[in-house]
Amino acid sequence: MVEVPLQVVLNGLTIGAIYGLMAIGLSLIFSVVGIANSAHGGFYLLGAYLCYLFQMIGLSVPLAMMLAIICVGVIGVVVYRLTIHPILSLHANVLILTFLLAIVFEQIIRITIGPDYKNLQPLVTGVFESGGVVMSNQRITAAILSIILVALLSQFIRRSRLGKAIRMTTQDGEAAQLLGIDVTFIYVLTFGLGTALTAGSAVLAAPLFTLYPAMGWLPFILSFFITISGGLGSVAGALVMGVIFGLTDAFVSYYIAPTWGLIAAFLLTLIVLIVRPQGLLGR
Amino acid sequence: MLRLKSLATLSSFKITGLILIIIMVVVPPALRDPYLLHILTLGSIYAIFAMSWDILMYTNQLSLGHSFFFGLAAYSTALFNSSLRMHPILAIIAAVAITAIVGLGLSIPFFKLRGAYYALGMAGLAKIATLTVTAYSDITGGEEGIRGITPLTTDHVGNYYIALATMLASLIFLYYTAEHSRFSLIFRAVRDDEVAAKCLGIVVHKYRLLCLVLGSAFAGLGGAVYATYLTIVNPNAMAIIPTTALVVTMGMVGGVTTIIGPALGAYLIVFLDSFFRVAENIRLLAYALTATLILLLLPGGIIRYAIKAANYLIREVRS
Amino acid sequence: MPLLEVRNISKSFGGLKVIKGVSFNVDKGELIGIIGPNGAGKSTLFNLISGVYHPDAGSIIFKDEDITKMEPYDLVKKGLARSWQIVRPFRNLTVEENIRVAFYGVGFKDSLSERNRRLDEILQMTGLLQHREQLAKNLPLGHLKRLEVARAVATGAELLMLDEPFAGLRVDEIKGLMHLVTVLHSIGLTILIIEHVVRSLLELTRRVLVLHEGRLIKEGTPEEVRRDKMVIEAYLGEESEVA
Numbered sequence: 153m154v155e156v157p158l159q160v161v162l163n164g165l166t167i168g169a170i171y172g173l174m175a176i177g178l179s180l181i182f183s184v185v186g187i188a189n190s191a192h193g194g195f196y197l198l199g200a201y202l203c204y205l206f207q208m209i210g211l212s213v214p215l216a217m218m219l220a221i222i223c224v225g226v227i228g229v230v231v232y233r234l235t236i237h238p239i240l241s242l243h244a245n246v247l248i249l250t251f252l253l254a255i256v257f258e259q260i261i262r263i264t265i266g267p268d269y270k271n272l273q274p275l276v277t278g279v280f281e282s283g284g285v286v287m288s289n290q291r292i293t294a295a296i297l298s299i300i301l302v303a304l305l306s307q308f309i310r311r312s313r314l315g316k317a318i319r320m321t322t323q324d325g326e327a328a329q330l331l332g333i334d335v336t337f338i339y340v341l342t343f344g345l346g347t348a349l350t351a352g353s354a355v356l357a358a359p360l361f362t363l364y365p366a367m368g369w370l371p372f373i374l375s376f377f378i379t380i381s382g383g384l385g386s387v388a389g390a391l392v393m394g395v396i397f398g399l400t401d402a403f404v405s406y407y408i409a410p411t412w413g414l415i416a417a418f419l420l421t422l423i424v425l426i427v428r429p430q431g432l433l434g435r
Numbered sequence: 436m437l438r439l440k441s442l443a444t445l446s447s448f449k450i451t452g453l454i455l456i457i458i459m460v461v462v463p464p465a466l467r468d469p470y471l472l473h474i475l476t477l478g479s480i481y482a483i484f485a486m487s488w489d490i491l492m493y494t495n496q497l498s499l500g501h502s503f504f505f506g507l508a509a510y511s512t513a514l515f516n517s518s519l520r521m522h523p524i525l526a527i528i529a530a531v532a533i534t535a536i537v538g539l540g541l542s543i544p545f546f547k548l549r550g551a552y553y554a555l556g557m558a559g560l561a562k563i564a565t566l567t568v569t570a571y572s573d574i575t576g577g578e579e580g581i582r583g584i585t586p587l588t589t590d591h592v593g594n595y596y597i598a599l600a601t602m603l604a605s606l607i608f609l610y611y612t613a614e615h616s617r618f619s620l621i622f623r624a625v626r627d628d629e630v631a632a633k634c635l636g637i638v639v640h641k642y643r644l645l646c647l648v649l650g651s652a653f654a655g656l657g658g659a660v661y662a663t664y665l666t667i668v669n670p671n672a673m674a675i676i677p678t679t680a681l682v683v684t685m686g687m688v689g690g691v692t693t694i695i696g697p698a699l700g701a702y703l704i705v706f707l708d709s710f711f712r713v714a715e716n717i718r719l720l721a722y723a724l725t726a727t728l729i730l731l732l733l734p735g736g737i738i739r740y741a742i743k744a745a746n747y748l749i750r751e752v753r754s
Numbered sequence: 755m756p757l758l759e760v761r762n763i764s765k766s767f768g769g770l771k772v773i774k775g776v777s778f779n780v781d782k783g784e785l786i787g788i789i790g791p792n793g794a795g796k797s798t799l800f801n802l803i804s805g806v807y808h809p810d811a812g813s814i815i816f817k818d819e820d821i822t823k824m825e826p827y828d829l830v831k832k833g834l835a836r837s838w839q840i841v842r843p844f845r846n847l848t849v850e851e852n853i854r855v856a857f858y859g860v861g862f863k864d865s866l867s868e869r870n871r872r873l874d875e876i877l878q879m880t881g882l883l884q885h886r887e888q889l890a891k892n893l894p895l896g897h898l899k900r901l902e903v904a905r906a907v908a909t910g911a912e913l914l915m916l917d918e919p920f921a922g923l924r925v926d927e928i929k930g931l932m933h934l935v936t937v938l939h940s941i942g943l944t945i946l947i948i949e950h951v952v953r954s955l956l957e958l959t960r961r962v963l964v965l966h967e968g969r970l971i972k973e974g975t976p977e978e979v980r981r982d983k984m985v986i987e988a989y990l991g992e993e994s995e996v997a
Contacts, residue, residue: 182551249731252724253727422560425555431552620847620851620854623851624855627845630826639827
């Protein structure tokens with residue numbers, strides 16, 4: 153029975169990569185703008201439902217995905233400018249404000265589209281089967297695209313001019329300002345980019361699960377955990393922690409019981425946090 | 436941040452408080468409206484909970500998992516009462532003792548965590564506990580929870596007075612500890628700069644520990660009274676969403692590190708929530724939008740503006 | 755017997771060695787300066803001695819006791835207090851309350867009247883008497899620098915460690931603060947001052963240590979130090995000069 157653990161490992165790895173992508177949007181905003189965006193799950197929700205709406209009006213799956221990502225990015229920018237930026241220095245207020253925004257998003261979706269379960273069409277259909285391993289093609293695609301997106305993001309931040317401005321702002325906002333970088337612009341841009349990434353993770357991951365108005369809360373809590381225990385601002389840390397989380401979940405679910413999978417995974421991240429208060433790959 | 440003491444002269448502060456207490460004791464039971472009494476009873480219970488969250492803020496401990504203590508006490512009370520057949524009052528006392536001890540024990544792993552890391556550690560704890568409670572359905576009843584807890588009384592007015600008295604006792608105790616005891620100065624120093632305080636000889640973790648134990652014990656008191664009042668407890672009582680979310684909103688809207696503010700915030704949020712109940716479909720939306728507006732327009736919390744307004748009125752009346 | 759002995763301490767942050775085997779002694783009643791260019795590791799050295807960080811290697815002895823692993827709040831009670839280069843007042847406390855925190859921290863057993871007398875004395879000495887009721891956040895930098903010293907003195911310390919007390923001040927403010935340091939020295943306190951440049955130490959002390967890239971490269975009188983070739987080279991490329 154070598155195949156069974158392999159299936160479990162692959163389950164853990166794929167879901168872990170997707171978790172990693174879910175967390176990146178939160179991590180980016182956290183490290184650049186310096187705020188905990190509790191509306192993270194709300195943007196995830198918007199991404200999934202906008203994609204659903206675009207599919208409903210007959211757009212092709214890839215087009216619906218792209219449009220949803222762009223729309224959420226724009227919504228992110230508008231929301232940031234109108235509500236978060238004016239109270240940026242009050243960290244606790246931002247935390248609660250964004251939290252309330254997530255409730256607002258959830259309720260708008262519930263009232264306009266309805267509380268019942270919906271399904272999102274996947275980018276690719278069918279099932280991959282080989283050597284006793286069974287996995288939906290969407291899951292494999294989502295995992296691979298997640299890793300590609302994370303790699304692209306870290307290259308963008310490392311190499312592009314804009315990326316350098318973002319890094320500068322992260323390290324020292326005041327110094328960046330002196331060098332002529334428009335810090336507000338960078339914040340707005342990062343928030344839009346972060347929320348767009350979150351929507352990206354939603355349109356990739358949501359076809360694996362179902363859509364309902366409260367669907368954003370678990371990804372939010374998960375992302376929060378993965379971001380902080382991976383080390384704030386560490387893209388690699390988020391990905392590694394995401395995979396560890398996914399693997400733990402998969403193994404415990406398989407060997408003990410599905411209900412204990414998430415518990416064990418959360419417990420593990422909590423232990424990481426307590427043993428390494430700066431996070432797994434944090435400095 | 437403004438301090439209440441410096442805003443209001445002590446005598447006007449005491450007089451206003453006394454008048455408010457008398458109104459709270461006399462008026463609601465006289466109106467003979469069971470629904471109003473229910474809202475006020477819930478408001479009082481949440482006020483205890485909100486103040487317990489606020490005392491942690493006195494030493495920079497922003498807890499995003501405070502529902503853990505509330506739920507822990509609610510479940511303990513339920514189990515002591517239904518499985519061990521303990522009298523509800525004994526069950527409440529035992530539950531509060533347990534949450535206080537758990538809070539004491541938690542100070543060890545949370546010793547080094549600060550800021551967002553601390554907030555998240557607490558959130559993780561609440562999440563794990565909620566998942567565990569749901570999974571251990573043999574003992575906890577899973578999603579359904581535990582029903583049939585013996586109430587302290589079935590009388591509306593009786594329940595209201597129990598909740599109000601517990602709330603007032605908690606308020607007086609926590610307010611004096613936080614604002615008028617010898618700890619007050621240290622709390623404020625620690626809040627401004629922990630490292631500088633350490634370098635002047637303040638053993639910061641002792642004060643953090645004190646606040647954590649008080650915070651967990653009073654959250655436990657709120658949770659235990661909640662369980663005996665509603666006679667039912669389910670995983671929601673422990674869950675970050677809605678319960679931690681609720682208490683944090685109450686605290687922020689009311690005004691942090693004032694003790695009285697979060698208590699007022701609790702009544703306000705419970706009222707808002709029931710006010711919007713008339714339009715069930717948009718209730719949560721309206722509630723969240725209102726709270727958002729309060730946060731955006733009154734970032735220091737309503738208590739600070741309320742006191743400013745009261746002072747202004749007093750001045751106007753005198754001149 | 756020296757009051758403070760620093761024995762070969764080292765400290766790295768994330769692979770970057772900031773302090774590389776520093777040793778020196780401070781005798782009781784001495785007033786000693788440590789200078790060094792930006793990034794020399796001066797503030798880290800202070801953080802190590804005051805217990806904010808702990809060294810990776812080496813030991814620190816204070817009054818014959820190994821304090822290497824001790825926490826700041828214990829060190830203060832043993833008589834070692836510090837100030838901060840970038841001032842760290844309790845911003846929402848008044849000047850008087852800021853000082854009372856120090857009294858509370860070291861746990862004075864004296865009577866209330868004795869404590870109040872001591873408070874007035876410190877306020878008088880540091881020239882903050884008229885500002886006692888003001889919130890720290892409303893004070894100008896010159897006053898905050900003096901509040902730093904006042905809080906450290908209030909702990910009843912024997913060894914005062916002052917981290918760039920003169921930085922950012924006007925000439926007249928520096929003069930006032932220098933006078934304060936001289937007074938504190940004359941009443942028997944041992945004082946260790948970090949400064950960026952040697953200029954302000956010229957009239958204060960006879961002994962200066964020079965820290966450069968985590969090592970002590972020179973020890974001598976201020977006059978010797980400012981003419982030393984190695985020291986001048988260490989400061990090359992900086993806008994300010996040694997003198």
